[in-house]
Amino acid sequence: MGSILHFDGGNGGHGGSGSHGGAGGNGGNAGSALSVSQSGGHEISLVLAGVTLQSIGGAGGSGGKGGNGGAGGNGGNGWAGGNGGNGGNGGHGGDGGHGGNGGAGGVVVDLHDFNAVNIVSNTNADGSVADNLLVSQGGDGGVGGSLGIGGAAGLRGLSDGGTGGTDGTGGSPGSVGNTGLAGVAGAGLSVAAGAVVNISGAANLSLGLVQGTDITLDATALSGNLTAATDSGADTIRGGSGQNQITLNGGADSVDLARSLARSDVLVIQSATDLDARNGKFIEIAGFDTMAAHGDVLKIAGYTGIVENRDTIVGGGVTVHASQGIATFSGIVDETDLAGRITAAFQVLGSSSSGNALAFVFEGDTYLAVERGGDSSYQAGTDLVIQLTGVTDLAALGSAAADHTLVLQAA
DSSP states (O other): OOEEEEOOOOOOOOOOOBSSOOOOOOOOOOOOSEEOOOTTOOEEEEEEESEEEEEEOOOOOOOOOBOOOOOOOOOOOOOTTOOOOOOOOOOOOOOOOOOOOOOOOOOSEEETTOSEEEEEEEOOTTSOOOOEEEEEEOOOOOOOOOOOOOOOOOOOOOOSSSOOOOOOOOOOOOOOOOOOOOOOOOOSEEEOTTOEEEEEESSOEEEEEEEOSSOEEEEEEEOSOEEEEEOSSOOEEEOOSSOEEEEEOSSSOEEEOTTOSSOOOEEEEOOOTTOBGGGTBOEEEESOOOSTTTOOEEEETTOOOBOOSEEEEEETTEEEEEETTEEEEESOSOTTOHHHHHHHHHHHHHTOSSOSEEEEEETTEEEEEEOOSSSSSOOTTTSEEEEEETOOOOOEEESSOOTTEEEEEEO
């Protein structure tokens, strides 16, 4: 059997009732399941065997119930020949309290002082296969408090010979309190800036977010599947021979999937932070397979579709010919000008109503351009340019696997 180690934040308290319900308490932030400090940037090794380490924020407390509205007063009776008084209206019911916010997940394994980390992802001691998981997640938001009931209507006053009063109106109920916000997830692993994380073993390993700038994540000795996300630095990721699911969160990252035998690798690109493609800062991907039998997928935040079939004159005598998302250029004066091609591609993307992705081949590599800024020019830090190293035979961009097709999906 595998082991599960929790280090969870406490739940928030419940809000008290009142004329308006009190807000629920916020859930506590979670701490680390494992934290090791060591000055001087030393090396550390972790051997995992069917282990799940969790750091989960506490749930927010539920909001208090809103108080019920008071009953309206009864109208007074009239004197002989006098009119009866009108009944009072019932009071408005109180609103339920706001549910407390969930606590934040913590860093599951905190090794922020170490610049060399070795992780061995083994199966269970009895030989059965089990995944190794580092799980950080925020706590659930608290449920909003229930509403207060409106007060009863006051009765009309009676009269002997005069006109009777009218009954009052019942009070309206309050509103149910809002549900609290869920807490944010933390990192699965934290390491020093520039750290090298070496991963080996046969069991599947899910690291979550690896926190640390300009790190190297080397899983070339891992035969199990790898799931990991990197921070915003310029990181280097080398996948293993199992299936790789890698999420990039900004920076000029370099990803190598050449070792993958399982294929069906998935790369998710969430951000263009710190990228400037016209000055050589773009995402580089090697070993990405474009054949139908292998099924690699690229998921991109902000992707909407491809530019299919059109010719566009972009100025300077340059025409961009697009077919199924693949662009060729005519009228280019400088055949060594990558920045000029990037500029031309984004001029096409900015004028297209059918999609925001276009790819072209330059000096033995394919470049994928994704316009995310809503205009007709390349914007560093917003728009994406991705280099597919060594890919020269693309026939199309598409949403489903086919030979010589780059499969694109929205993240």
